[in-house]
Amino acid sequence: MLCRSLSWVLVSLLFSSAVHAGAVAPIAVTAQSFGCITKLTPVRGFYVGNLKGDLAATLKVARSANGGTYPPGSIVQLVPTEVMVKQSQGFNAATHDWEYFDIAVSKAGTSILKRGFAETVNRFGGNCFACHVKAEAKWDSICESGHGCDPIPVTPAMVKALQHTDPRCDGADHVSAADAAALAQLAEMMKPKSPPAQKSD
Numbered sequence: 001m002l003c004r005s006l007s008w009v010l011v012s013l014l015f016s017s018a019v020h021a022g023a024v025a026p027i028a029v030t031a032q033s034f035g036c037i038t039k040l041t042p043v044r045g046f047y048v049g050n051l052k053g054d055l056a057a058t059l060k061v062a063r064s065a066n067g068g069t070y071p072p073g074s075i076v077q078l079v080p081t082e083v084m085v086k087q088s089q090g091f092n093a094a095t096h097d098w099e100y101f102d103i104a105v106s107k108a109g110t111s112i113l114k115r116g117f118a119e120t121v122n123r124f125g126g127n128c129f130a131c132h133v134k135a136e137a138k139w140d141s142i143c144e145s146g147h148g149c150d151p152i153p154v155t156p157a158m159v160k161a162l163q164h165t166d167p168r169c170d171g172a173d174h175v176s177a178a179d180a181a182a183l184a185q186l187a188e189m190m191k192p193k194s195p196p197a198q199k200s201d
């Protein structure tokens with residue numbers, strides 16, 4: 001009897017603290033949530049999907065000329081290894097509920113290297129949120145070009161080449177000459193710059 005009333009106290013305590021903390025149930029995102037980028041739906045230069053099955057709601061915002069707020073479950077990708085997922089409403093005020101992912105991709109599938117909100121940093125040391133937050137409010141942190149973010153040095157040809165060669169997609173081994181050239185340019189750009197030769201005199 002004592003035991004039962006005690007568990008009621010515990011249950012109500014848990015319940016009320018959850019309510020008071022304004023807890024919002026997260027949308028479960030695992031490595032299995034991600035796959036071949038080109039199987040998502042293309043919108044201009046990037047791809048979108050919706051983990052809750054509401055692709056129509058995501059597309060409505062993505063295709064709108066006036067922007068808007070992406071619905072929970074939205075997934076947005078420009079390149080295979082970086083993903084934005086819209087969490088449940090009220091989940092993270094700072095990032096407007098966007099969760100940022102740095103993922104590794106191979107023929108075997110996806111693994112999540114890093115995930116988080118304002119703190120996620122990509123493998124080049126860039127903070128996702130710091131760049132994306134610069135987009136004007138109506139674009140809901142989506143940068144594209146002309147939305148207010150600082151531009152990145154990756155050209156549209158490089159982006160396309162990365163999309164076409166996502167190892168998780170069938171046929172990704174067939175690389176066109178144009179894609180090969182863009183990837184070579186990208187590799188050159190990513191090389192650590194060697195310091196200028198010292199003059200000895």
Ligand code: HEC
Binds near residue numbers: 046102
């Ligand atoms: C140096 C600034 C910068 C950093 C760091 C950065 N991004 Fe971006 N990101 C951009 C810009 C600018 C674009 C738009 C590029 C274009 O379309 O020309 C973009 C595009 C995207 C897109 C396509 C939708 C859009 O906003 O146009 C996604 C998704 C994305 N980035 C996710 C990420 C994730 C996840 C990280 C961290 C792991 C990250 N980005 C790090 C600047 C950045």
